[in-house]
Amino acid sequence: MAARNDNAQPHGKENRRQLSLRSLEGTTYQALEPWLPAKQRLRWPDRDPGGHQPRAYEQLATYYSSIGQPTQARSVMYARERDRAIAKPPLARICSLLQDVTVGYGYQPGRALAWLIALLAIGSVTEVRVQPIGS
Numbered sequence: 142m143a144a145r146n147d148n149a150q151p152h153g154k155e156n157r158r159q160l161s162l163r164s165l166e167g168t169t170y171q172a173l174e175p176w177l178p179a180k181q182r183l184r185w186p187d188r189d190p191g192g193h194q195p196r197a198y199e200q201l202a203t204y205y206s207s208i209g210q211p212t213q214a215r216s217v218m219y220a221r222e223r224d225r226a227i228a229k230p231p232l233a234r235i236c237s238l239l240q241d242v243t244v245g246y247g248y249q250p251g252r253a254l255a256w257l258i259a260l261l262a263i264g265s266v267t268e269v270r271v272q273p274i275g276s
Contacts, residue, residue, distance in 0.1 A: 170204040179205060179213040183220050195221055215248045222246035 173182070179201070186197040198221035205214040223246075226237035240246050244253045 169200050173204065179210075179216045179220075183217065186221075186224075195225065198224075219245055219248040222248070 182201060186194060186201065198217055202214040202217040202221075205211070205217060222237075223241065226234055226241065229237055242252075243256055244250060
């Protein structure tokens with residue numbers, strides 16, 4: 142796709158229906174007009190008639206990386222992982238939820254640091270407040 146003009150607010154039923162019926166499998170992007178944050182562009186892969194298409198997310202992330210927007214690219218890849226988790230069996234979904242909460246599937250490493258600081262603080266407070274047995 143050489144250029145794509147995306148109306149932030151599609152008008153009428155016909156525009157919404159047309160957007161929802163396009164498959165994005167195999168699509169690549171060179172230019173998307175106007176510039177929109179990734180959250181607004183994520184409605185494209187969400188509506189793909191073929192279901193979850195990881196490549197559509199990867200291509201959108203590649204586009205954001207190519208225009209110097211790595212944060213937007215990470216948010217697209219994070220959304221891809223969250224969407225993949227929905228289709229997993231229950232036990233795998235639990236493991237996926239744990240990855241999401243702790244490190245954001247690797248796309249939000251600051252969460253790991255926050256967990257480390259929180260656990261260190263809890264451990265330190267517990268060590269200070271709890272008296273050893275036999276003292």
